[in-house]
Amino acid sequence: MRLLLVEDEQRLVRALRRGLTGDGFIVESAADGVTGLDLARHGDFDAVVLDVMLPRLSGYDVVRALRSEENWVPVLMLSARAGEHDQADGLDHGADDYLTKPFSYVVLLARLRALLRRSPQARPVVLSAGDIRLDPGTRRVTVDDVPVALTPREFGLLEYLLRRPGRVVTKVELLDHVWDAAAGVNPNAVEVYVGYLRRKLDRPLVETVRGMGYRLEP
Amino acid sequence: MRLLLVEDEQRLVRALRRGLTGDGFIVESAADGVTGLDLARHGDFDAVVLDVMLPRLSGYDVVRALRSEENWVPVLMLSARAGEHDQADGLDHGADDYLTKPFSYVVLLARLRALLRRSPQARPVVLSAGDIRLDPGTRRVTVDDVPVALTPREFGLLEYLLRRPGRVVTKVELLDHVWDAAAGVNPNAVEVYVGYLRRKLDRPLVETVRGMGYRLEP
DNA sequence: AGGATCGCTGTGAGATCGCTGAGAGCCTGT
DNA sequence: ACAGGCTCTCAGCGATCTCACAGCGATCCT
Numbered sequence: 001m002r003l004l005l006v007e008d009e010q011r012l013v014r015a016l017r018r019g020l021t022g023d024g025f026i027v028e029s030a031a032d033g034v035t036g037l038d039l040a041r042h043g044d045f046d047a048v049v050l051d052v053m054l055p056r057l058s059g060y061d062v063v064r065a066l067r068s069e070e071n072w073v074p075v076l077m078l079s080a081r082a083g084e085h086d087q088a089d090g091l092d093h094g095a096d097d098y099l100t101k102p103f104s105y106v107v108l109l110a111r112l113r114a115l116l117r118r119s120p121q122a123r124p125v126v127l128s129a130g131d132i133r134l135d136p137g138t139r140r141v142t143v144d145d146v147p148v149a150l151t152p153r154e155f156g157l158l159e160y161l162l163r164r165p166g167r168v169v170t171k172v173e174l175l176d177h178v179w180d181a182a183a184g185v186n187p188n189a190v191e192v193y194v195g196y197l198r199r200k201l202d203r204p205l206v207e208t209v210r211g212m213g214y215r216l217e218p
Numbered sequence: 219m220r221l222l223l224v225e226d227e228q229r230l231v232r233a234l235r236r237g238l239t240g241d242g243f244i245v246e247s248a249a250d251g252v253t254g255l256d257l258a259r260h261g262d263f264d265a266v267v268l269d270v271m272l273p274r275l276s277g278y279d280v281v282r283a284l285r286s287e288e289n290w291v292p293v294l295m296l297s298a299r300a301g302e303h304d305q306a307d308g309l310d311h312g313a314d315d316y317l318t319k320p321f322s323y324v325v326l327l328a329r330l331r332a333l334l335r336r337s338p339q340a341r342p343v344v345l346s347a348g349d350i351r352l353d354p355g356t357r358r359v360t361v362d363d364v365p366v367a368l369t370p371r372e373f374g375l376l377e378y379l380l381r382r383p384g385r386v387v388t389k390v391e392l393l394d395h396v397w398d399a400a401a402g403v404n405p406n407a408v409e410v411y412v413g414y415l416r417r418k419l420d421r422p423l424v425e426t427v428r429g430m431g432y433r434l435e436p
Numbered sequence: 437a438g439g440a441t442c443g444c445t446g447t448g449a450g451a452t453c454g455c456t457g458a459g460a461g462c463c464t465g466t
Numbered sequence: 467a468c469a470g471g472c473t474c475t476c477a478g479c480g481a482t483c484t485c486a487c488a489g490c491g492a493t494c495c496t
Contacts, residue, residue, distance in 0.1 A: 026396075026397075026399070084322035087325050088324045094335075104305075106302045109306070110306035110309040116354075117341050118341075137386065139386040151483055189485055189486080369471080403474070403475095404474070409453095410456080410475090426454070
């Protein structure tokens, strides 16, 4: 599990990093709010442990910025302020949990686990046309609810077509987006793979537009 | 928002009911664990505030019973026990938050709001697939209730896959979240560890998706 | 009608991918 | 210092996938 630790007190960072790494977490850290926010935005973390009092940008601001960008990564705030309103403020800014320093490592760990339990796994939309269904997340394709095994290239081709239903797609466009554009592949390869797809799907789904390319019936 | 309050101290019940009702909650209450569990099962609540020390059935038992029935209603536990292990225990039994008495009403309210905000779908405390079970709290894994010894890396890999059942997980993603991405590990290491897991679990659980990565059968 | 173009498909060679056994390096505890 | 466990690399193998090629039929144009 990738964890981001935003905290400026270096001794605490070292101690937590040691403990959390030992408990199986990959720990990255930032020592100020701006760097922390930047990392949280692009770092693909499973959770963030965030100090409130930070140089450059406070923990409150970091979590509020994240939430305003629809980033729902679980956030656990840390603070030396024990006041009840500080705690309520932190939570109301969008944090999911709040711990007051000094805290026990065991409690931090248990609270992190509770947060990770609730982490949502939003599924990408399932693409479909007729009775063909393609799920980019599970990488599964079914025809009339019967699973069909596709090779990576076949899958990529079908996915590309499914994302542009009804539109005519040229072979060059397919070579660019499904194949490696730079690889200099013979356009006939597209024809070959359309043939594979037609056979596997067993449906008149991919229509040939002579002289132009292919079109998938919506 | 419908709220269930399970608490045997009647003065506290009255005070909380008054406050929460004023803040827009519909409050039902129960004075012992058995009644509380029964109400939580059938009452369709948005959240449950649950005391630990209750007549007839403890709060720990109530939350564990709910979770074992796949009831993921958000639970906030209250307890007079301030020990760090009490708190960790409560959370690891499946509670989502834990407050120690005496607590501030403002904090309770903020934590309730944070709880209601969080993703509605939680996952069980113990991750499982087929007859494989993995407990992140105790870091133990069983196959058909027989304990299996996993190394830390094997454990991390299995945990990550179990948290994304059915999803295709690429080797790069695994290197990022289970290994330390910065360490520059050869992707073949993932293949090696998948091999170890398959051998130790002795189940066709982790499926290879050629060209993409791996998928764990739910 | 006849030629030219286009797309389809069977064949097969080469490339790619994933799995595995062996073993080196490292750390930990004795 | 030594043994044992863990992590990871490496190289070889087998299976699968990709793609070029060439022949054929369909379609289009004049």
